[in-house]
Amino acid sequence: MSRYDTYFLLKTEDVEGYIREKIPDYFSPDEKLECKEIGDGNLNYVFRLINPVTGKSIIIKQAGLELRISKDIKISTDRGRIEFDILKLQGEAAPGMVPKVYLYDGVMCAFVMEDMINHTMMRTALMRHTVYPKFADQISSFLVDTLLSSTDLVMNHKRKKEMVKKFINPDLCEITEDLVYSEPYVDYNHRNNFFKPNEAFIKKEIYDDTALRLEAAKLKFRFMNDAQALIHGDLHTGSIFINQEHLFVFDPEFAFYGPIGYDVGNVLANMFFAWCNGDAMIADKSEKDEFCGWTIESIRDIADMFTAKFKKAYAEKVTDNMAKTQGFLDYYLNSVLEDTAGCTGLELIRRTVGMANVKDITSISKENKRVRAERIIIVLAKDCIKNRAQFKCGSDYVTAIKAAIRKIDREVQ
Numbered sequence: 001m002s003r004y005d006t007y008f009l010l011k012t013e014d015v016e017g018y019i020r021e022k023i024p025d026y027f028s029p030d031e032k033l034e035c036k037e038i039g040d041g042n043l044n045y046v047f048r049l050i051n052p053v054t055g056k057s058i059i060i061k062q063a064g065l066e067l068r069i070s071k072d073i074k075i076s077t078d079r080g081r082i083e084f085d086i087l088k089l090q091g092e093a094a095p096g097m098v099p100k101v102y103l104y105d106g107v108m109c110a111f112v113m114e115d116m117i118n119h120t121m122m123r124t125a126l127m128r129h130t131v132y133p134k135f136a137d138q139i140s141s142f143l144v145d146t147l148l149s150s151t152d153l154v155m156n157h158k159r160k161k162e163m164v165k166k167f168i169n170p171d172l173c174e175i176t177e178d179l180v181y182s183e184p185y186v187d188y189n190h191r192n193n194f195f196k197p198n199e200a201f202i203k204k205e206i207y208d209d210t211a212l213r214l215e216a217a218k219l220k221f222r223f224m225n226d227a228q229a230l231i232h233g234d235l236h237t238g239s240i241f242i243n244q245e246h247l248f249v250f251d252p253e254f255a256f257y258g259p260i261g262y263d264v265g266n267v268l269a270n271m272f273f274a275w276c277n278g279d280a281m282i283a284d285k286s287e288k289d290e291f292c293g294w295t296i297e298s299i300r301d302i303a304d305m306f307t308a309k310f311k312k313a314y315a316e317k318v319t320d321n322m323a324k325t326q327g328f329l330d331y332y333l334n335s336v337l338e339d340t341a342g343c344t345g346l347e348l349i350r351r352t353v354g355m356a357n358v359k360d361i362t363s364i365s366k367e368n369k370r371v372r373a374e375r376i377i378i379v380l381a382k383d384c385i386k387n388r389a390q391f392k393c394g395s396d397y398v399t400a401i402k403a404a405i406r407k408i409d410r411e412v413q
Helices: 012-022 079-093 122-127 135-148 157-166 170-179 196-207 210-225 260-281 285-317 328-353 367-386 394-412
Strands: 034-037 044-050 057-063 101-105 110-113 229-231 240-242 247-249 256-258
Touching (some): 012 044, 012 057, 057 079, 079 135, 122 260, 135 260, 135 285, 196 328, 196 367, 210 328, 260 328, 260 367, 260 394
Antiparallel strands (some): 034 044, 044 057, 101 110
């Protein structure tokens, strides 16, 4: 009988034995291995098992029974199975852009995957103000390749419905429904985190804005009911490992069938967080201009490249006869772009006001600069949400960003 026949939470000293039992051929018996817990997210426990001499390594990710940031929030460990399965599917749709997965263990609620060596977590790199010229092209390809292929534009309709059932993810969807779509607008659970100097601004611009709340409610019910594509569900710069030539997308435990625009909007919003950090923290003007200019260009290019690649892939891959009707592509894509803008705004607000803040902003050391950054974020977010139908291309985001900056800077003067 194996000690891994019953669930328990792994510790670093357990991991080598676990791997030697579950994947006995990965390391040779005489290799001396070291293990470190490297997870910095809110949900899971992540271990790296490595031979420090050769550098050969492997990653073990285990689902806990509750959130690491809140013991009061219990969640299904089935999210590990969902993550393992979606990584396999994404690996087929976008080869080489997600880590390889080797094993899922339903008893220990753990899976084993490739270690993304020679890559850096993108949020960490962006907070060092590193530029990645290939990112917009790479991430837009990933988005189109993984999202379009999972829709019933392309898939057999019965097969797609089976996939919706397989990837139903109620516990993690509930977290999104609360933390993204609800609590930032009505703090009914009294767990929003916000920067105290912006309290009055947040009350006026968010809590007291019933028109904004209405639009967020509309978007919430699209999220809950529009089983459009198999989305990543949490695609931010902390879910990407990157170097100058390549990227890995990982951490899709929030995956389920939802609106395509949710993933695209999350990427755009997190690139703007990078702009905010660079704008506030970089002292040298030329360095600031380079980094901040690149982040804005990336937002523009991701939006435009996504649209162009989506249209091309649509023409090549769509199988549904009615979807081939003239004009339907424009109708469908317009709804995706509208959702994208709305979800950009939702992500901007929830990371500034909600329970799970983002380091790009919380690490801004000077109070006045953080106050300014957050106010720009909120003004931009409201524009994206309230006027989401007007965001058709990348230049629309650039225009909105410049307008938000001007508005806040005028108010400060």
